[in-house]
Amino acid sequence: MALFSPSFRLVFLWVALLLCGARSFADDLQAESLLKQGRVDEAAAMLNQILSAQPHDARAHQLLCRVYYSQDMADSAVRQCEQATSDDPSNSDHQMWLGRAYGLKASQANMLTAFAVAKKVHVAFEQAVQLNPANVQAMSDLGQFYVSAPGIVGGGVDKAQALVPKIMPRSPQKAHRLLAMIAKKKNDLSTAEAEYKFAIAIGKTPEAWVDLGLFYREQSQPEKAVAALESSVQANSARDAALVDAASILTDLHRRPEFTEKLLREYLASPSKTDAAPAFKVHLQLGDLLKQHGDTAGARREYAAAVALASNFGPARKAVQGA
Structure with a gap:
């Protein structure tokens, strides 16, 4: 007599597959949490372990793409995001991140290569929107x-304008942010300012x-820029990545260094960190700020903290060596 009937064996197999999928999902979530905290070395190690067992885990490939993207490693990011879209071609987010990875690659390439890659950026972003028209x-x-x-690679303000109603x-x-960008591209600065204020x-x-602070900085209106950035900080109850954006603009303006620090x-210190402002880059940015104001010991601590999170991030390694 068989120990298990065929139907029981099928149920057992189905449960095992479900548990395997649940473990994979939980591991992906943990890896994403590490990525958002800026702990990219740990995130990469976990994701590579996941992919060694499940090489077609598209979500893991997308997360690994973001690990490399956060470190400005364009080629590696592109490979991982291409694999994610290959394994799950109907996923809008995978296509969006592939477009971003191509954009990073284009920004690092010579002009001839950049034009070719920029066309891929265009295709990936359009595909992401086609797959999910609700992906804002x-x-x-x-x-x-x-x-x-x-226009030669697919750009054009007319196309941007047509996207606004969607x-x-x-x-x-x-939508108003995009309208501001369109107006600024047309050198209609009063309309651009108004649209940023509408947003x-x-x-x-x-x-x-x-966005408004950055606009004022670009228009050489530093006092207005600082005021807008102060309003951003006041509105930022989550203490999220917008703090880093504000700090970066203040640094460029050479204004309020203590506030920037x-x-x-x-x-x-915030629980709202994300890979939009990787913690290791923020440690590096803080180190540079401290160094500029004579705190070399503090700068070294921040550079070391950056390398501890992202040991392969070249600028942090270089900063440690030069500190």
Whole structure:
């Protein structure tokens, strides 16, 4: 007599597969948490372990793409995101991250290569939107591409303008942000300023204030820029990546260094860290700020903290050697 009937064996196999999938999902979540904390060495080790057991785990490939992307390792990021889209071609987020990885590669390439890669950026972002028309971030990325890229690789403000009605019902703030970028591209600076202010009025988010601060910085209006950035910080109850954006603009303006240091430290202590502002890069940024103001010991500590999180990140390694 058989120990298990065929039907029982099928049920047992199904349960085992479910448990395996649950473990994989939990591991991906843990790896994503490590990535958001800036602990990219640990995230990479975990994701490579996952992929050694499940080489077609598309989510793990996307996360590993983001690990490399956060360290400005374009080629490795592209490989992983290409694998993610190959394993799960209907996933909009995978296509969006592939577009971002291609964008990073284009920014590091010579002009001839950059043009070829930029066409891939265009295709990936458009594919991301086609796969999920509700993916607001993908639409925002595509709109920004349309505004900034030349027509020969798929850019054009007319295309960006046509995207606005699709974004507006889902995210009026991002729609007005895109309208501001379009106006700025046309050198209609008064309309651009008004659109950035419309974006602020909708939600008064830290990101919208940062956009206005950046606009003022680019227009050589430092006092207005600082005021907008202060408003961003006041609105940022989560103490998220917008703190780092504000700190970066203040550093460029050579304004309020003590306040800038405070913002960077608050972000590093925050539970709201993400790979939008990787912690190891923020440690490096803080180290540079401290070094500029004569605190070499503090700078060394921050550089060491950066390397401890991302041992292969070249700028941090170079900073440690030069400290």
